[in-house]
Amino acid sequence: MGPGGPAGQSRRGVLFDVDGTLVDSNYFHTLAWWHAFRMHQFDVPMAAIHRCVGMGGDRLVDTLLPAGRERDADSEILASHAAVFALNWPSLRPLEGAGELLAACHEQGLAVALASSARNQDLAAARRALDADQFIHAATSANDAKASKPAPDILVAALEAVGVLAADAVYVGDSVWDMQAAAALGMPAIGVTCGGTSAAELRDAGAAEVYDGPRQVLGNLQQGAIGRLLIRA
Missing domain, CATH: 1.10.150 (DNA polymerase; domain 1)
Incomplete structure (x- = not known):
């Protein structure tokens, strides 16, 4: 049985970019x-x-x-x-709080999916560094999409993999391309600056919230975009 609420309730989820968002790469x-x-x-x-x-x-x-x-x-x-x-x-090393953030989303009943532009081999290496597969329901890579970010194809593939609608999901990423891909689907996006892109650039690209990295996202889990998903549970 996949993640989600009782029968008849829409499944909710959080999609994560990997490079620069969860892994310091x-x-x-x-x-x-x-x-x-x-x-x-x-x-x-x-x-x-x-x-x-x-x-x-x-x-x-x-x-x-x-x-x-x-x-x-x-x-x-x-x-x-x-x-x-x-x-x-x-x-490769996980960014501070990355594994805990994935675990917290999983424990809150949210579907957790990785939506990365990386090749399959590089995504596998990043997942080994994260060591958090028990909290990840699905992962999609460049191999799962015809067009790469900022096109939203990879996000669409991740949503389909966990059975979540864009309206019931949030995307977390570190680049302007992540923000643009989420915006193309009307999906709220959380930006993190740990990949080297400034908060101003992420906000200009459509980020609803911006944090330093996974640890700060975790500390604000009950507020903002992810919190609103939880309130709807």
Whole structure:
């Protein structure tokens, strides 16, 4: 039996981005992309790369590289990023309070789903770092969506995986792309600045609330967007 209330009551849930939201990995991704671009003779500033982390890899490459480039190399750049990032899997660590936040949402009867733009292999590595699978009902990755963030496809896949409507869910993420994806579905979004994006940028992108990270979200669980889901229980 899945999460949710009594028969006839709509199921409620919280969707989570992973990189930069639950796991401290955004700067590993930034450096991996920098190396991948340099391997293919593209010199892209790390600050520009970091601002695009959270997009799907295909969109990130297309956004940062010249429009008139030879696109045959794009798949090789993606593969290079994957190879370099994989070297950092043993260094991945959960952000403070991440596991406790997932546990608290689970214990409150909410469906808990991961909605990440990461590849399956990278998501698996992040889940090992989190060590909280017992509190996660479903997880979707870039492999589950035709279009990557800021398109909402990955969020739609996560909602379907746990049987929750967008109107009965909240999304927690660290990038403007997360906020835009949630807004496309009319879903309230909570922003966290632990991925390196400022509170002002997250609010401008549509965040209803912004916190420092998972620990602060947990401390305010009964207030705001998640609290309103609980009140409806």
